Amino acid sequence: MQRSHIRNFSIIAHIDHGKSTLADRLLEYTGALTQREMADQVLDQMDLERERGITIKLQAVRLRYQAKDGQEYTLNLIDTPGHVDFTYEVSRSLAACEGALLVVDAAQGIEAQTLANVYLALENDLEIIPVINKIDLPSADVEKVKRELEDVIGIPGDEAVLVSAKAGMGIEDVLEAVVQQIPPPTVEEDEPLRALIFDSHYDSYRGAVAYIRVMEGRIKDRMKIKMMANDKVFEVSEIGTFQPQMTKASALAAGEVGYLVAGVKNVKDTQVGDTITSADRPAEAPLPGYRRANPMVYCGLYPVDSGEYEDLRDALDKLNLNDAALKYEPETSEALGFGFRCGFLGLLHMEIIQERLEREYKLSLITTAPNVVYQVNMHTGETLSIDNPARMPKNQDIAFIEEPYVSARVIVPSEYVGAVMELCQEKRGNFMNMEYLDTSRVLLTYELPLSEIVFDFFDLLKSRTRGYASFDYELLGYRQSKLVKVDVLINGETVDALSFIAHEDRAYQRGRELTGKLREIIPKQMFEVPIQAAIGNKIIARESIRAMRKNVLDKCYGGDISRKRKLLEKQKAGKKRMKQVGNVEIPQEAFMAVLGIE
């Protein structure tokens, strides 16, 4: 294949601006799929993705396009996930491209994720083609979006391609722009092989299938290859391209995009961002930009029924085959028994895994409130990474604690600036900058602790701005903060799974709110149950749940806990999840209650 006739590109957009719809149109127009073959949106394959209306896994597809210049071009469209949890994956798929279509909704204009994506594209030196989509909408304001493109991003607005992906308008213009404006890949075929892995998935027959972009050299069937991140050697058993079905080929040369199968048993050996080289003639250095999947958010997962511990382990093992970013380690909680401490890229990633464990593996789980990873610097000079609040060392042994901070961008109509600033203030934010995008919209930049935004910030932001704010963030690094561990005691016993970390100034208030909430959540027992919050030995809040009246008790259960437990286990399916902690029954919501407090 002539390298000058290849174009490798991605579509980047803010959520809901029409990326998937445009991708479908491109597939349809180039005949990669007929309309009938096309299940709604082909590039989003997972059920969960479809239900949530977001793109989680990225993919690639090869399109053939007969351009107006009479030549046939091969276009490799590489899809990118549309969520901040997967920013690293986005950056790696952009690294596999020479250009990107920047889709902006004609009625909405530039939003926070538009900017985040543009920065990623620029970091990867991509040619950016602006596409203004949804021009069919009565509320479309093309001129305004053009001005925003110029003022905010510095792209000439008049270069934008005007499109209605829904109505199929402007699709040919998009394809022509791809062919004319995006440069072909440079040809470095004589160099030693360097291929970038930009995604992978696990296939029960073939093992890990890596999605690759060959940057230099050639990769051939039967070749011995080496993964540069861990030096493991494999033999290629199949390579090919996505048309969009996987189609075998004998070789892939520099500039080409395709897949590779090499008897790799686990996607951990086909890490996104890693470089594949030849085992016999290895490249000197890997491609830049690789990093290990780095979990940002941790939580505990425990089976409601302790008999399901092994099932939970098996399910995690299986999910892990296809998800190198998922981390899990066995952990024991005094309150919850045997379970796992699991690490995720972000909250969405966490919710996806939890949902899959429950839906696909039929597990009934108790989930503890998520938390970030703290760097705890001890008086001894040692630094500990703490991913579980219950494991926080004693205050007197700690010199100082650091927590992750992010830089957050919020775009919002100007009338909501006050509300957003107030929210960021409440969340310990430092104001950095405020910029008018046009007369009515403002870009606010704040630095915030990740722990404050990762959980309910987005929901609060949406509700306080009536859904008008858009938001994105990137990690800045660790900063020192005055943090303390707050323990919760129920009936005099510390429930380790309820411990949380809070800023010194807020610990008292949070302790009070949490105990108040727990009082409402935990059902009455046969005896009075005190609920306390404590910092070290100091009690900072106290509530109590009054005992049930005797006659009610008699009817409910005879007081034999083991019998009741058996009954509970039987009724578990479809029933409210409870965990027996000491002699108090605690429902699942209690373990998440800390999230709902300000």
Ligand SMILES: Nc1nc2c(ncn2[C@@H]2O[C@H](COP(=O)(O)OP(=O)(O)OP(=O)(O)O)[C@@H](O)[C@H]2O)c(=O)[nH]1
């Ligand atoms: N009126 C109109 N609606 C459109 C157009 N393109 C897409 N939409 C609608 O906008 C919504 C979002 O489109 P998607 O293609 O799913 O958006 P997306 O950017 O892929 O969203 P994520 O996959 O979640 O990132 C859908 O309801 C589409 O039907 C268009 O040109 N005109």
